Amino acid sequence: MKKSSYIGLYLCGLIATSLISSAYAETDNIDSANLYLAKACAGCHGVDGRSPVDPYYPKIAGQNEGYLYNQLRDMKNGSRNNSQSNIMKGIMTAVSEKEMRAIAAWLAKQ
């Protein structure tokens, strides 16, 4: 291989590495408060996560992060499946794995 090809490969590697790290940086900086609003969570659980619009809807702020994440995941994949959690299932189709983790971490701190 010519020397210039090696340099080209090296540059491609550098560009790929910087693209990957900027993708991670973006998800790490998710604005979880806005995400919670953008995904319409506040419409049922209240802006602060502790003033649900219906007495049969749960308060979710201040709950343990791991518990919150597990509930979101289970309602999304259908393993938590009862009359009320079916309401959540539709919502969760639009919430990704990373977003579930970000929202759970944010809610736990409220």
Ligand code: HEC
């Ligand atoms: C249309 C109303 C509605 C919306 C919108 C909604 N939820 Fe829910 N959520 C519910 C209901 C109802 C339950 C209770 C399910 C049950 O009784 O099993 C619930 C349950 C939960 C739970 C489980 C609480 C527990 O103690 O186990 C979490 C966490 C949660 N929601 C978070 C969210 C998040 C995050 C969003 C936005 C992505 C969201 N919800 C959007 C109605 C809603």
